[in-house]
Amino acid sequence: MTDAPVISARKLDKFYGDFHALKGVSIDVERGERVVICGPSGSGKSTLIRCFNALEFHQGGKLFVAGNEVYEGAKNINLLRQHVGMVFQQFNLFPHLTVLENLTIGPQKVRGVSRAAAEATARKFLERVRIPDQADKYPRQLSGGQQQRVAIARSLCMETRIMLFDEPTSALDPEMISEVLEVMVELAQEGMTMVCVTHEMGFARKVADRMVFMDAGEIVEMADPETFFDHPRSERCRDFLDKILDH
Amino acid sequence: MSDAALPQNLMPARPPLSRRVTGSTGFALLMYAGLMGLFVYGAYSGAARMGYNWQWYNIPRYIYRFTDDGFQAGELMIGLGMTLVLSLGAFLLAVGAGLAMALLRLSDLVIGKWLSIALLEFLRNMPLLVLVYLFYYVLGPIFTWSRITAAVICLGVFHGALVSEIIRGGIKSVAQGQWEAARSIGMTKGQAYLYIILPQAVPLMLPPLTNEAIQLIKSSAIVSVIAVAELTTVGRNLVSDTYMSFEVWFTVALIYLAITLTMSFGVSALENRIGRHE
Secondary structure: OOOOOOEEEEEEEEEEOOEEEEEEEEEEEOOOOEEEEEOOOOOOHHHHHHHHOOOOOOOEEEEEEOOEEOOOOOOOHHHHHHHEEEEOOOOOOOOOOOHHHHHHHHHHHHOOOOHHHHHHHHHHHHHHOOOHHHOOOOHHHOOHHHHHHHHHHHHHHOOOOEEEEEOOOOOOOHHHHHHHHHHHHHHHHOOOEEEEEOOOHHHHHHHOOEEEEEEOOEEEEEEOHHHHHHOOOOHHHHHHHHHHHOO | OOHHHOOOOOOOOOOOHHHHHHOOHHHHHHHHHHHHHHHHHHHHHHHHHHOOOOOHHHOHHHHEEEEOOEEEEOHHHHHHHHHHHHHHHHHHHHHHHHHHHHHHHHOOOHHHHHHHHHHHHHHHOOOHHHHHHHHHHHHHHHHOOOHHHHHHHHHHHHHHHHHHHHHHHHHHOOOHHHHHHHHHOOOOHHHHHHHHHHHHHHHHHHHHHHHHHHHHHHHHHHHHHHOOOOHHHHHHHHHHHHOOHHHHHHHHHHHHHHHHHHHHHHHHHHHHHHHHHO
16 A cells, blocks of 8 residues: 555546647656656646646546545545645635634534644644744735745645645745745655646755656656756757746 | 926816816705705695695604504504515525525536526516516415415515525635635535635625615515505505595605615615725
8 A cells, every 4th residue: 555656647638628638647656755747838737736636627547646536526535635735826825714714724624623623733834834923814914925835734734645736936926935945845855745836946956756847738758857957858848948947 | 308398297287166166065965955956846836736735744643653552653664564574584585595596506416507597587587566466376376375475485586586696796706716725625515615605705795785685675565566564555555545645655755765775875884894804
């Protein structure tokens, strides 16, 4: 059991109307592995990780997450989502709840944890993302970087075993990117299984076990970071890296 | 192009005196008072030409009177009570029915969606008067409804259709990302609605819902056609008993206005408060 990949995608196909968003994508993610996915917009990278969390459903192929098959109408979808955390580009904090309540509502309502226990967990994770003093504020009172760290803590409170990041720093002002990346690096160092869609190549070099480059709904290149950055094999990947690393 | 070519004084010129006078609040109030005065004068002089015998002094006792038994509500007040009871009952039903219709419409059930749309279009495109007849003369005998029950159900269902659109609009206006965030921490659809979506949607729905309540109070007058003893029915009965048609209808109109205007101001206050919190 421990040897099986936590995410195993086999020839996933996904269509939006006529648009072929994923074209037979296969990838395995091992427990504790950090995978960074990059690629131009519209390449299907967000769609892929949204499939991992069953926010989208693939139409062809097979997908196993934490040993369960994921498909539309599967009974254990909500249980699965509890263990697979998702951090969104736009944070998506709950604006009508305080920071603390954002963190406790999942454990309390979904997992039936007592309020006191949920709050204790929440404060612990707020400490870890370094904003313990903002617990009673509302999301709109926080900066973008703080909001994104709350979003990360919200996922952690569900005792997630896999964290998915969908361009977590793309909506942030430049000076706030590093505070979010620092938290993500720490998570990686603690052994969390992570799949990150990001263009932060410095972060990727530091933490990634494996780099994936996607284009037009396919995985074009998959390699360890050193090979990926220094000796990319495909023309498309080289072009892409040239563009994003040049500035 | 040198700076000198730019106009030196960027402040807008003071509007001419005539504009300042016609644009002022005082002038608007004066115009309004003048028009209303003309209207009232017209009505009175017309009535005088008809030889109308004004009996305003007879009106108060149809609102309330003091007898040996103490305070007693007059016919108009009892009618108003019935209007309020009808409206409240119908409004609660409308919110319940509207919520059910909206959730059905937003559900993944294809049949439910179509059922909800069919019901909405039927109710919304039917004259309310015809619905009242339908509910009282057709459905009433079938389900053995009383007049009042038929009236409450008819008004409740009719306004429920309109309320369902308000609720659907409110739910739709909550960002899609909120759904995704709720689902991503493992919430079921029901939990997401209850804890995440509705708490954000309800404040947006309150002002239009209050407006709908005002509409409902007004349309409740229509059930006088099936002789439910609400304000309008009472007014009509009083007129046929006393022949004081001018005084009674003016009074009835004022009572409706007093209630609906109060609620309108309430909505404005509510909207201001919600606006401030944004």
